Amino acid sequence: MALETQTKTVVGQFEYSDEDVNKGVAEFLRQMAEGLEKDGASMSQIPTYVTAVPNGTEKGLYMAVDLGGTNFRVCSIQLNGDTTFRLTYTKVAIPRELMVAKTAEELFAFLAKQVEIFLRTHHGEHFEAHIRRRMTMSSPEGFKDENVFRLGFTFSFPVQQLGINKGTLIRWTKGFDIPDAVGKDVCALLQTEIDKLHLPVKVAALVNDTVGTLMARSYSSPGKSGAILGAIFGTGTNGAYVEKLSNIKKPLAGEYDKSTGEMVINTEWGSFDNQLKVLPNTPWDVQLDLATPNPGIQMYEKRVSGMYLGEILRLTVIDLLKNPDVALFKDDNSSYNDWKSTTNIAEHSPIYKQWGLDTSVLSVAAADSTPELSILRQELEANLHIYAPSLEDAQAFKAIAGAIGRRAARLSAVAIAAIVLQTGKLNDPELDEPIDIGVDGSLVEHYPYFRDMIYEALRVIKGIGEEGAKRIRIGIAKDGSGVGAALIALVAARMEKSTSTADFISDLRLNAKKTDLTAVPEDSELAAGE
Numbered sequence: 001m002a003l004e005t006q007t008k009t010v011v012g013q014f015e016y017s018d019e020d021v022n023k024g025v026a027e028f029l030r031q032m033a034e035g036l037e038k039d040g041a042s043m044s045q046i047p048t049y050v051t052a053v054p055n056g057t058e059k060g061l062y063m064a065v066d067l068g069g070t071n072f073r074v075c076s077i078q079l080n081g082d083t084t085f086r087l088t089y090t091k092v093a094i095p096r097e098l099m100v101a102k103t104a105e106e107l108f109a110f111l112a113k114q115v116e117i118f119l120r121t122h123h124g125e126h127f128e129a130h131i132r133r134r135m136t137m138s139s140p141e142g143f144k145d146e147n148v149f150r151l152g153f154t155f156s157f158p159v160q161q162l163g164i165n166k167g168t169l170i171r172w173t174k175g176f177d178i179p180d181a182v183g184k185d186v187c188a189l190l191q192t193e194i195d196k197l198h199l200p201v202k203v204a205a206l207v208n209d210t211v212g213t214l215m216a217r218s219y220s221s222p223g224k225s226g227a228i229l230g231a232i233f234g235t236g237t238n239g240a241y242v243e244k245l246s247n248i249k250k251p252l253a254g255e256y257d258k259s260t261g262e263m264v265i266n267t268e269w270g271s272f273d274n275q276l277k278v279l280p281n282t283p284w285d286v287q288l289d290l291a292t293p294n295p296g297i298q299m300y301e302k303r304v305s306g307m308y309l310g311e312i313l314r315l316t317v318i319d320l321l322k323n324p325d326v327a328l329f330k331d332d333n334s335s336y337n338d339w340k341s342t343t344n345i346a347e348h349s350p351i352y353k354q355w356g357l358d359t360s361v362l363s364v365a366a367a368d369s370t371p372e373l374s375i376l377r378q379e380l381e382a383n384l385h386i387y388a389p390s391l392e393d394a395q396a397f398k399a400i401a402g403a404i405g406r407r408a409a410r411l412s413a414v415a416i417a418a419i420v421l422q423t424g425k426l427n428d429p430e431l432d433e434p435i436d437i438g439v440d441g442s443l444v445e446h447y448p449y450f451r452d453m454i455y456e457a458l459r460v461i462k463g464i465g466e467e468g469a470k471r472i473r474i475g476i477a478k479d480g481s482g483v484g485a486a487l488i489a490l491v492a493a494r495m496e497k498s499t500s501t502a503d504f505i506s507d508l509r510l511n512a513k514k515t516d517l518t519a520v521p522e523d524s525e526l527a528a529g530e
């Protein structure tokens with residue numbers, strides 16, 4: 001079969017029609033309601049118990065750590081007491097072997113070690129002073145509480161939250177698999193390792209990255225009302241939104257403030273439709289799922305997030321390569337090849353290795369609009385070791401990669417639309433400003449036209465349409481997970497006092513005028529709002 005025809009067939013299998021999108025939204029709303037009713041539903045809909053608020057007058061040094069997937073970040077925030085702050089951070093890749101370590105201790109000891117290195121590097125004086133105090137301390141209760149850093153822990157995996165700094169791991173995602181940690185309190189796991197190193201650090205708040213993103217976006221978004229949704233489209237995908245308390249039918253175990261009538265819910269939408277009632281399911285989706293440590297789980301995430309898109313593409317390409325009738329990356333089809341060169345794939349090409357293709361290849365393919373697709377062809381040579389690919393090869397590769405990316409964006413629109421509809425904001429006559437959504441993650445940031453494709457899908461959704469789509473503002477909340485965790489950590493100390501969520505959001509927004517959280521530069525230190 002000609003390559004072009006075969007490519008069309010494959011591309012067709014990734015098509016996710018307008019009708020599919022609408023069916024997806026209806027089912028998403030149903031599964032959201034189910035998760036609000038009972039534990040153990042496909043979408044966990046986890047209540048977060050976030051109630052305490054900063055008012056901008058706090059002073060002191062706070063910390064945040066962020067375990068999200070590929071990297072571990074450690075940050076500190078110096079609060080100046082006048083709503084400004086200074087953020088410092090370092091980032092380290094998580095060694096693959098630790099993602100599947102035998103014991104939780106191995107991973108958490110590594111994390112605590114990074115906290116120690118960070119403290120020594122960036123807060124040496126404070127750290128040394130603490131050590132001196134400990135050595136000269138005569139009182140048995142050890143160091144004084146005010147000398148201890150309050151730490152916000154962004155832990156971006158499904159956790160049953162039991163309080164502001166207590167939560168048990170429900171399951172691992174994104175390639176992590178340490179069964180020993182499941183069911184344990186992740187704050188306690190981290191605190192134990194921190195204590196072993198005698199660090200002056202108290203794990204004060206446990207936060208999902210989506211909750212941090214929602215907080216950071218609420219803090220910084222323009223307008224009177226806060227964001228309704230914080231969403232991540234990165235290595236994994238998930239969203240946290242503001243829900244009416246009256247819609248949360250399942251029992252809430254922990255203490256919480258009822259005054260606002262609302263609570264932030266961590267949806268864990270990565271596991272939307274694990275039953276595959278409405279999610280698309282190509283042979284390559286099936287293959288990918290079977291080869292993961294968590295088959296049958298996170299089925300939505302496995303079609304949407306950065307960790308998986310490269311692998312779907314790889315499996316698709318491998319199938320085409322195996323077919324002797326399809327002339328992909330085979331010299332006989334290379335009419336535009338340099339006449340002296342021969343298309344060939346190196347034995348060690350990442351195309352032959354599980355997880356060998358990074359999702360960034362999809363971004364390169366989508367971004368290349370040169371007539372000869374020369375950028376993509378260079379990428380195929382340099383990084384995939386596929387030598388002398390023809391224009392037709394590159395066109396086929398681009399078409400398939402594009403179809404996978406487009407399907408991911410349209411599926412993302414399903415979640416966003418369902419949450420917008422769930423909040424009822426489009427029908428709120430009082431609301432005279434955009435419905436604000438904060439997003440973060442490599443896909444929304446780097447995949448060309450990802451947000452445009454989301455909007456295109458939003459426009460065809462019943463209950464949203466052209467007009468509704470115009471009212472939805474999707475804005476980047478860069479590094480919201482780190483900043484959001486620190487914001488929650490800084491007020492965790494105030495948890496004993498009664499403060500309301502309404503104050504929280506309004507204080508955050510008040511401070512936004514002075515402090516821009518949307519742009520965190522690459523280098524490790526910045527002063528915000530100064």
Ligand code: BGC
Nearest residue numbers: 156157158173232236237238
């Ligand atoms: C996790 C979520 C997280 C998301 C984005 C998912 O795999 O289950 O808790 O928010 O990834 O990082």
